[in-house]
Amino acid sequence: MAGDNRPLKVKIENVVKKFATRRGEMVALNGVSLDIKENEFVSVVGPSGCGKSTLLNIIAGLAEPTEGHVYVDGQEVTEPGPDRGVVFQQYALFPWLTVEDNVKFGLSLKGVKDKEAKKLVEKYLKMVDLEGFAKSYPKELSGGMKQRVAIARAYAVNPKVLLMDEPFGALDAQTRTQLQSELLVTWEKEQKTCFFITHDVEEAVILSQRVVIMSARPGRIKEIVDIDIPYPRDQETKLTSEFLKYKNHIWEQVYREYLEVRK
Amino acid sequence: MSVQKRNKPNFIDLIPNPVWMIISLVTAFLLWTLISVSEKGGVVFATPWEVVEKLIAKGSDGTLWPHIGFSLFRVITGFLIGFVVSIPVAFLMGWYQPIRNVLEPWIQFIRNIPPLAYIPLIIVGAGVGEQAKVIVIFIASFLVMVVTIYQGVLNVDTTLIKAARVLGAKDRNIFIRVVIPASTPFILTGARLGLSSALTTLVAAELTGASKGLGMMIQKASGYYDMATVLLGIFIIGIIGISMEKFVQFLERRLTGWQETIGR
Numbered sequence: 001m002a003g004d005n006r007p008l009k010v011k012i013e014n015v016v017k018k019f020a021t022r023r024g025e026m027v028a029l030n031g032v033s034l035d036i037k038e039n040e041f042v043s044v045v046g047p048s049g050c051g052k053s054t055l056l057n058i059i060a061g062l063a064e065p066t067e068g069h070v071y072v073d074g075q076e077v078t079e080p081g082p083d084r085g086v087v088f089q090q091y092a093l094f095p096w097l098t099v100e101d102n103v104k105f106g107l108s109l110k111g112v113k114d115k116e117a118k119k120l121v122e123k124y125l126k127m128v129d130l131e132g133f134a135k136s137y138p139k140e141l142s143g144g145m146k147q148r149v150a151i152a153r154a155y156a157v158n159p160k161v162l163l164m165d166e167p168f169g170a171l172d173a174q175t176r177t178q179l180q181s182e183l184l185v186t187w188e189k190e191q192k193t194c195f196f197i198t199h200d201v202e203e204a205v206i207l208s209q210r211v212v213i214m215s216a217r218p219g220r221i222k223e224i225v226d227i228d229i230p231y232p233r234d235q236e237t238k239l240t241s242e243f244l245k246y247k248n249h250i251w252e253q254v255y256r257e258y259l260e261v262r263k
Numbered sequence: 264m265s266v267q268k269r270n271k272p273n274f275i276d277l278i279p280n281p282v283w284m285i286i287s288l289v290t291a292f293l294l295w296t297l298i299s300v301s302e303k304g305g306v307v308f309a310t311p312w313e314v315v316e317k318l319i320a321k322g323s324d325g326t327l328w329p330h331i332g333f334s335l336f337r338v339i340t341g342f343l344i345g346f347v348v349s350i351p352v353a354f355l356m357g358w359y360q361p362i363r364n365v366l367e368p369w370i371q372f373i374r375n376i377p378p379l380a381y382i383p384l385i386i387v388g389a390g391v392g393e394q395a396k397v398i399v400i401f402i403a404s405f406l407v408m409v410v411t412i413y414q415g416v417l418n419v420d421t422t423l424i425k426a427a428r429v430l431g432a433k434d435r436n437i438f439i440r441v442v443i444p445a446s447t448p449f450i451l452t453g454a455r456l457g458l459s460s461a462l463t464t465l466v467a468a469e470l471t472g473a474s475k476g477l478g479m480m481i482q483k484a485s486g487y488y489d490m491a492t493v494l495l496g497i498f499i500i501g502i503i504g505i506s507m508e509k510f511v512q513f514l515e516r517r518l519t520g521w522q523e524t525i526g527r
Contacts (some may be wrong), residue, residue: 060429082431092426096444096521105440106430139523157430 009193010036010059010161015068017054028054030218031068036161036195041187043196043204044212045250047258051219052197056165059195060086072160082106085154087164091146093138099149100125100134106157124152127186144175151183161193168203177235180206188231201251205243206233213253216261225250309491314498317491331499333475334465337393338503341400341468342461346454348401349408353453354442356409357416374406379467386472396468396476403464404457411456415449416442448519455511462504 017029028051036042044052057063059070061080070077072084093102100121107117125131128148138146147167154162168176180203187194187207198204204211208227215222229242237243278286296311298304309317321327356363378399389395419442427441469478477496484492 062425062428080425080428080431082429084429086426086429088422088426090422092420092422094423094426094441094444095523096447096519105427109431109436137521139521153430 006037006039008035009038009040009073010034010195011069011071011074012036012055012059013069013071015055015058015065015070017051017058017063018066027218029058029065030220032219032221033068034212034221034224036193039191039193040210041194041196041208042210042212043198043208044214045198045201045204045254046214046219046222047216047254047261048199049261050214050216050257052214053165054219056086056163056195056197059161060084060163062086082110082157083160085157085159085162087147087150087154087162087167089166089169091138091143091150091170093146093149093153095138097137098134099130099136099138099141102138102149103153103156106153110157120156124156125149127155127190128152128182142175143171144179147171147179148182151186155186155190155192159192161195164194164196166197166199168200169198176200176203181234183207184231184233201254202238202247205229205246205250206235206238211246211250213250213257215257222257223253307490309494313491314494317495321492321495329475330477330480330496331503333473334469334477334500335503337396337400337468337476338458338461338465341397341464342404342458344397345401345403345405345408345457345461349405349412349453349457350450353409353412354416354438354446356413357419358438358442363413370406370409373402374410377467378403378464382467391472396473399468400461400464404461407460408453408457411453412446412449415446415453418449419445448515448522451511451515451519454514455508458507458511459504462500462507465500 012032012034015029015032016027019026019028032051032055034042044055046052054063058065059072059077061077061084077084094105097105103121103124104117107120112120121134122131125134128151130145130148130152133141133145133149138149141149151167168179171179184207194207196204196207205227211225211227212221213223213225214220225246227246229237229240229246292311295308299308299310299313318327352366356366381402382395382399385395385398389398423441423445424437427437432440465476466478466481469476469482473479477500481493481496484490484496
């Protein structure tokens, strides 16, 4: 890829994750290694149960690997921390806090002064186009708006890495495309290392510089595809032959895995 | 076909709620009057005007107020102690499994015993004074509240805890800034159930021997076959109950208005 002398941001080293179940041991991840460069946008696709969410939880520090290590900026991950922001599929906004207090949550934990926090909240609410909703409660927002608040909340603490676990999975098709476009703009403006999980191949291709295809049970990396489509990309990009070539190839690989699982 | 299209609003749908309230009151009043003037019903129920007369008589000679005052004091004191104790116990049970495993079966066991059954134990232990009554009400309301609140603590959405952790929250932050607010609806529901069980236990508690109190007033009056006073006491307890309920509902609207509700 062009310009790949960017420094290494996340190093995933031979990660194995086993779960004890009633029927014995279940291997969710079987030796996953991946390097993510600074400001890179990497997506992971694969059939359900391929361990992609488990991998994200391990990077976030919400789960511990059975074997292997994860490093962010050379520091081993042992617990969750504000250097790794997470956007969850279920939005996970605090329903008792207003939109602005949700975005402020991480800032106050970091000890950011009130005045400065207020400025940051304003900035990131503007980024997701929700300045007018600062005083609203989550229950007053649509799904798409909630997820935008969650993205602003993750950005506000200025994490080194943004981890997104199927963030648009619960949204309708139209809102999803809209949020994809917004995320593209945001990512280009506010350079950030992104690790994005999805089961939507089209979404992975339009957003990412690299798409990681995972195989199911036990989860392993099957193939990594470099998406050599220049930015800025938009919804029109989805109509180009290059895009379709990537999409078809990745879709076929994922579909094969899906058939494997069903066997 | 039973399904009909109705374009015109039904006559019944047009009646506003306050009017329904009046209709309900008038119906009950008529029914009460009818029963109280009948031969058999009259033995049990005093007439509405007899009860009103009693209220005026007891209100103006001042004998009614100490009964209400003592009862309210017992209910509120017992409830408040129960509330203050139940919150930390419920959080400990929700947070630490060993504590839960040891305490829960006993709380469930005692909760199902009517307070009347263990009143003798309390009289022997605490005498017949105010203390005993407050203890009975405390136990009853505490048990209901602790069960409700700890279920709430257990059901705190784990995604919210994860979200707080990735934003940098430590255990202490999570407790104060996530678990407590997330449990507030359950705390208030617990308070409502606790108040109602405190009131339910009041009459039983006042059986431990009291010179004042609504329960005692009812007891004594029934001894003299003074059914008007009995009804008056019952009504006052009912009014206290519904006022407390309305008060907690008011708090719920103020404190937990952020909750997603089904419908409107």
